Amino acid sequence: MRTTKLGNSNLTLPPIGVGCNRLxxxxxxxxxxxxxxxxxxxxxxxxxxxSYGMGASEEFLAAALKGRREQAFxxxxxxxxxxxxxxxxxxxxxxxxxxxxxxxxRLGTDHIDLYYQHRVDPDVPVExxxxxxxxxxxxxxxxxxxxxxxxPDEIRRAHAVHPVSALQMEYSLFTRDVEATFLPLxxxxxxxxxxxxxxxxxxxxxDIKSVDDFPKDDGYRRGxxxxxxxxISHNLDLLRTLKDVANEVDATPGQVSLAWLMGGRDxxxxxxxxxxxxxxxxxxxxxxxxxxxxQYKRLSEAYPIGxxxxxxx
Numbered sequence: 001m002r003t004t005k006l007g008n009s010n011l012t013l014p015p016i017g018v019g020c021n022r023l024x025x026x027x028x029x030x031x032x033x034x035x036x037x038x039x040x041x042x043x044x045x046x047x048x049x050x051s052y053g054m055g056a057s058e059e060f061l062a063a064a065l066k067g068r069r070e071q072a073f074x075x076x077x078x079x080x081x082x083x084x085x086x087x088x089x090x091x092x093x094x095x096x097x098x099x100x101x102x103x104x105x106r107l108g109t110d111h112i113d114l115y116y117q118h119r120v121d122p123d124v125p126v127e128x129x130x131x132x133x134x135x136x137x138x139x140x141x142x143x144x145x146x147x148x149x150x151x152p153d154e155i156r157r158a159h160a161v162h163p164v165s166a167l168q169m170e171y172s173l174f175t176r177d178v179e180a181t182f183l184p185l186x187x188x189x190x191x192x193x194x195x196x197x198x199x200x201x202x203x204x205x206x207d208i209k210s211v212d213d214f215p216k217d218d219g220y221r222r223g224x225x226x227x228x229x230x231x232i233s234h235n236l237d238l239l240r241t242l243k244d245v246a247n248e249v250d251a252t253p254g255q256v257s258l259a260w261l262m263g264g265r266d267x268x269x270x271x272x273x274x275x276x277x278x279x280x281x282x283x284x285x286x287x288x289x290x291x292x293x294x295q296y297k298r299l300s301e302a303y304p305i306g307x308x309x310x311x312x313x
Contacts, residue, residue, distance in 0.1 A: 001042025001287065004267065007165035007192040009144040011113065013073045015262055015287055017045030018280070019196060019273040024053030026063040034277045035064040039071050041284045047168075047194070047271045048107075049077035049118055050099055055106050062108035073113045075166075075194075076103050077148060079129075080118035091121025093132035100136050114166055116146040117158070126154050130161035137162065146194070152181055155189070164191050171195035171268065173204060173242065173257055173299065174235070174308040183266045198261055198270035200308070203227070205254035206239060206246075224310065231310035241302035245295050251286070258286035260299050 003012040018038055023031050038044070046065075048057040058076060065072050078099035081088040090099070103112060115136065120126055136142040146166030147158055158164050167186055171178050175197065186193050199205050201224065227235075239253060246256045254272075261268045274280040291299070 001284075003042075004192075004269070006114070006144060007186075007267075008163045008190040009165040011073070011144055011165075013045045013269070014043050015269060016043060016258065016283060017047050017073075017075075017194070017269060017271040018043060019271040020046055020048040020057045020061065021052045022273055022275055023048075023060050023064075024056035026056075026060045030277070031060065031275060032064050034274055034280050035061075037277045037280050038274070038284075039068065041281070043280070043284055044071060045073045045075065045269070045271070047075045047196075049080070049116075050103055050106075051077070051080050051082055051118065054082075055102070058103055058106035062106060066108070069109055074107060074109065075114035075116065075146070076107065076112050077116040077118035078103065079121065089119045089121045091117065091119075091124040091126070091129040093128055096129060096132035096136070100141055104141060111140060112142050114144045114146050115142040116148050116166070116168060117150075118148050120147070120150050120154050126150070126157050127161055130158045134162040152185055155185060155191075159189055159191075164189065166192045166194050168194040168196060168271075170197040171261065171270075172198050172200045173260060173303040174200040174238075176303065176305050179305075183268075187266065193266060193268045195261055195268050195270045198272050199254050199257055203235065204239070204242065204257040206243065206252065227310070231308075234309045238303065238307055241298060245291070245299060248295065249289055249291070251289055252282060255282060255286040255289055256291070256299070258283060259289035259291055260296065262287065263291050263296055 001014045004015055006013055025031060046061055048061055078096060079090045117129055133145050144165040145162055146168060147164055148168040155164055169178050183193060242253045242256060246253045258270050261270050272283050274283055
């Protein structure tokens with residue numbers, strides 16, 4: 001697997017990663033096999049957060065990577081917590097320091113390769129949060145810094161405190177609003193764009209025909225407006241061009257979706273969620289697909305901003 005430089009840092013990582021939002025059971029042998037397969041294929045980038053399973057995802061990675069930590073590139077995040085009272089956002093310097101120590105303990109490691117501010121706290125200036133994050137870098141607890149779902153101004157303000165190496169936002173053929181502002185800003189500041197939801201939360205894989213195709217315990221995706229009856233039939237019709245190109249290159253629609261993200265002029269690293277080993281293998285093979293200029297253009301023209309109906313939430 002080839003590697004690419006992480007933005008303005010001196011770190012490298014593969015062109016695709018593994019989203020670990022649903023990798024939360026440290027006793028699930030199948031999930032351990034997925035991680036082993038990823039490492040064997042050179043996919044060393046694992047993206048987690050303190051909020052994923054309330055720390056269970058970090059604990060899972062500690063178990064799955066036991067004895068192999070040096071082979072992995074671990075990204076984690078702080079400051080976005082889901083609880084009974086709703087979403088809580090924390091960005092105070094004290095919280096940053098404490099959250100990092102908790103994540104290090106759960107991950108069973110002495111450093112996190114890439115540490116994100118998961119959401120900007122509206123009550124704490126981003127400069128204060130990033131001052132504490134810079135302290136973590138200086139202390140060797142964190143090697144590089146990223147930010148998720150900020151405004152362009154917040155990126156610039158954070159970058160003035162310490163270089164922002166990665167920006168993480170949703171990006172796929174179905175969600176392209178980042179192209180107007182955020183991708184040019186990443187080029188300007190030498191920031192790697194990390195795309196979550198690169199398969200539109202499995203929809204671009206081509207197997208989802210109704211909301212009932214999601215697991216019954218997956219309330220997050222089941223509740224997305226884009227998958228409801230009034231929108232899903234329209235969105236299913238949009239897949240025709242994607243399937244046509246997939247047939248031309250002898251690949252799956254999901255692989256072509258990922259290849260499209262990785263094949264543009266910007267450095268975009270998708271992090272699809274991969275619970276099952278076969279999905280991990282399928283996603284990895286997308287790195288070997290080279291779309292022709294005509295195929296890339298047809299896909300881009302078939303999915304303009306606003307083509308898909310229904311917001312993700």
